[in-house]
Amino acid sequence: MKDALSFESVTKKYGEFTALDNVSLDIKAGEFMTLLGPSGSGKTTMLMTIGGFVEPSAGHVTLDGQRITHLPPENRNFGLVFQGYALFPHLTVWENVFYPLRVRGMRKAEAEPKVRDVLDLIQLSHLAERFPKQLSGGQQQRVALARALVFSPELLLLDEPLSALDRALRKDLQRELKDLHERVGTTFIYVTHDQEEALSMSDRIAILRDGQIEQLGTPSQLYEKPSSIFVANFLGKSNFVPVDDLTVEGGEVRYSVGQDRFRLSRGDMSIPQSGELSLALRPERLTLYANHKDAPENCIAGKVVKVTYFGQLYEAIVSTQAAGDLLVTVDLAQNEPRIGDQVWLGWAIDSGVILAGRPVESDDAYAG
Amino acid sequence: MATDANRQSVEMSRIVAWMTTCFLVLPILIVIPVSFTPKRYLSMPAGDWSLRHYEVLISGGWLSSIGDSLLVAICSALLALAMGTLFAVGHWRLNNGVTRNLRLLLLLPMIVPPIVHAVAFYQAWSILDLLDTYLGLILVHTMKALPFVVLSVTASLVNLDPRLEQASRSLGASSRQTLFYILLPQVRPGMLAGGIFAFITSWDEIIVAIFITSRAVYTLPKRIWDGLFDNVDPAIAALGTIMIIITAIGLLIKDRYEKAQKT
Numbered sequence: 001m002k003d004a005l006s007f008e009s010v011t012k013k014y015g016e017f018t019a020l021d022n023v024s025l026d027i028k029a030g031e032f033m034t035l036l037g038p039s040g041s042g043k044t045t046m047l048m049t050i051g052g053f054v055e056p057s058a059g060h061v062t063l064d065g066q067r068i069t070h071l072p073p074e075n076r077n078f079g080l081v082f083q084g085y086a087l088f089p090h091l092t093v094w095e096n097v098f099y100p101l102r103v104r105g106m107r108k109a110e111a112e113p114k115v116r117d118v119l120d121l122i123q124l125s126h127l128a129e130r131f132p133k134q135l136s137g138g139q140q141q142r143v144a145l146a147r148a149l150v151f152s153p154e155l156l157l158l159d160e161p162l163s164a165l166d167r168a169l170r171k172d173l174q175r176e177l178k179d180l181h182e183r184v185g186t187t188f189i190y191v192t193h194d195q196e197e198a199l200s201m202s203d204r205i206a207i208l209r210d211g212q213i214e215q216l217g218t219p220s221q222l223y224e225k226p227s228s229i230f231v232a233n234f235l236g237k238s239n240f241v242p243v244d245d246l247t248v249e250g251g252e253v254r255y256s257v258g259q260d261r262f263r264l265s266r267g268d269m270s271i272p273q274s275g276e277l278s279l280a281l282r283p284e285r286l287t288l289y290a291n292h293k294d295a296p297e298n299c300i301a302g303k304v305v306k307v308t309y310f311g312q313l314y315e316a317i318v319s320t321q322a323a324g325d326l327l328v329t330v331d332l333a334q335n336e337p338r339i340g341d342q343v344w345l346g347w348a349i350d351s352g353v354i355l356a357g358r359p360v361e362s363d364d365a366y367a368g
Numbered sequence: 369m370a371t372d373a374n375r376q377s378v379e380m381s382r383i384v385a386w387m388t389t390c391f392l393v394l395p396i397l398i399v400i401p402v403s404f405t406p407k408r409y410l411s412m413p414a415g416d417w418s419l420r421h422y423e424v425l426i427s428g429g430w431l432s433s434i435g436d437s438l439l440v441a442i443c444s445a446l447l448a449l450a451m452g453t454l455f456a457v458g459h460w461r462l463n464n465g466v467t468r469n470l471r472l473l474l475l476l477p478m479i480v481p482p483i484v485h486a487v488a489f490y491q492a493w494s495i496l497d498l499l500d501t502y503l504g505l506i507l508v509h510t511m512k513a514l515p516f517v518v519l520s521v522t523a524s525l526v527n528l529d530p531r532l533e534q535a536s537r538s539l540g541a542s543s544r545q546t547l548f549y550i551l552l553p554q555v556r557p558g559m560l561a562g563g564i565f566a567f568i569t570s571w572d573e574i575i576v577a578i579f580i581t582s583r584a585v586y587t588l589p590k591r592i593w594d595g596l597f598d599n600v601d602p603a604i605a606a607l608g609t610i611m612i613i614i615t616a617i618g619l620l621i622k623d624r625y626e627k628a629q630k631t
Contacts, residue, residue: 051534051538052537052538053534053537053538072537073534073537073538074537074538074539074540074541074542076538077540078538079538079539080534080535080538080539082531082534082535084529084531086529086531086532086534086535087535088532088535088536088550089554090553090554099536099539099541099549100539100540100541102549103536103539103540103541103542103545103549104540147539148538148539151539151540157538
């Protein structure tokens with residue numbers, strides 16, 4: 001696939017503050033790309049740079065190889081869906097959707113079929129004569145989408161479009177957005193701080209931190225093989241176990257946790273070898289065993305200290321001597337863990353990732 | 369007991385409200401009987417009534433003065449509205465040091481004492497040869513009306529979501545299209561209020577008018593002033609009565625309109 005939009009070493013400074021720090025990124029045509037990060041990480045600045053509302057201090061933005069860095073927003077032909085929708089309050093739904101065609105010199109009669117089509121697409125034709133404030137949040141969101149799609153933009157930019165909606169509605173609209181992306185085939189660039197949203201919708205995710213791209217990849221790459229403690233913490237939950245005495249022999253890595261030695265098949269991972277190291281283990285990669293003989297080679301003894309029931313699964317906290325408290329998910333097919341149980345925690349030799357550094361206690365990454 | 373006390377305090381505030389209303393309105397209403405006096409000077413009619421002073425209004429110079437005042441007020445209100453609105457929108461969009469200082473400068477006509485203003489304009493207009501011309505008076509009234517437009521349009525821009533402008537431009541609208549299709553419809557209430565204020569500012573402005581006009585431009589406030597000086601003309605009371613009636617009709621229409629909008 002060809003690249004639709006590229007960032008070439010883009011930097012944006014506001015006085016002393018660096019919002020974007022030498023960012024390069026290629027977005028493919030037709031892709032659903034998500035910019036994910038905590039607030040202040042630069043994701044919205046990035047989107048507004050694409051939209052033409054923020055001019056980079058250095059570097060270039062290109063579209064199909066053409067530099068558009070200094071092109072004003074109205075000449076870019078990009079659809080933009082704002083957080084809070086920004087519908088025109090004095091215009092009806094129909095007039096809001098007609099607006100981009102109107103400013104392109106199209107007459108009402110000419111535009112009618114196009115507006116109809118896109119209103120049908122979002123299933124709001126019956127509300128065409130309403131004003132925005134007479135609509136629910138979800139309906140307003142759909143109108144904003146229709147308005148940004150009606151002129152067949154080359155890109156659709158979405159700035160936390162679902163953040164103002166309640167959880168159930170958000171789930172529905174996530175599915176609708178994904179559907180819409182498949183049907184219209186336009187490149188979507190989506191900004192969010194919600195990791196669940198990012199994982200379930202995106203083709204690729206760029207995780208931003210302090211104005212830089214921390215890691216870029218498909219949702220499963222980022223989730224399974226995070227490149228840093230920040231990413232592992234930001235996407236989903238993870239245990240971090242301090243490891244020592246790391247050795248790499250061919251395709252195999254050996255590491256110590258406390259007195260015990262463990263094995264990890266390396267795959268195509270790059271393993272940091274110096275400084276403090278941690279093993280990141282997802283709670284669902286850990287399994288509880290009642291006896292040592294059932295447990296796999298990588299296992300560690302502990303005691304269940306807390307159990308929380310979530311309907312489709314349990315979450316248990318197991319206290320271990322060598323690795324501290326570890327979070328484990330237990331699905332309902334297994335025996336219900338009980339507080340005080342002496343257990344063995346096991347994980348496969350291809351589970352876990354070795355990362356540089358140790359987690360900082362009050363890391364705010366859980367907030368997402 | 370509590371409801372009794374409550375009722376009493378409601379009763380009290382009603383009395384106070386009516387007294388305040390009387391205090392404000394009664395002195396104005398005095399012109400109505402005075403306008404019907406048959407005498408040639410301002411006086412209460414003593415049993416005998418006459419419409420002669422209303423006749424004078426139709427003849428004489430009064431009509432031409434009303435025309436002058438309307439012309440100057442409408443022109444200066446429109447000019448102030450156009451410039452003030454554009455300035456307010458520009459200030460809202462840029463909001464930098466330059467526009468903030470310009471805004472202070474624009475509000476000066478409200479701060480400078482009118483008499484000082486008048487002397488200054490007399491000097492300046494005599495150099496520019498604008499004394500006793502429509503253009504000269506319209507320009508002054510435009511300057512005096514500008515602050516009202518800027519303030520009221522700025523007030524209606526405060527609540528405007530800046531993303532509406534970004535949305536409009538991302539949808540392909542030029543700055544001009546965004547101004548006419550999106551921003552101006554949003555600030556219409558502020559423009560209406562500012563326009564009315566601008567009109568009234570010019571309609572009853574007298575100090576500068578006395579300084580910079582004499583015979584070619586003869587506005588209503590100036591003719592009233594001269595009339596009072598010359599012979600305490602009761603035609604002024606007749607004119608006052610007509611203006612009160614017009615104002616009352618205007619308020620009634622506004623009231624009806626607002627009620628109709630609510631239902």
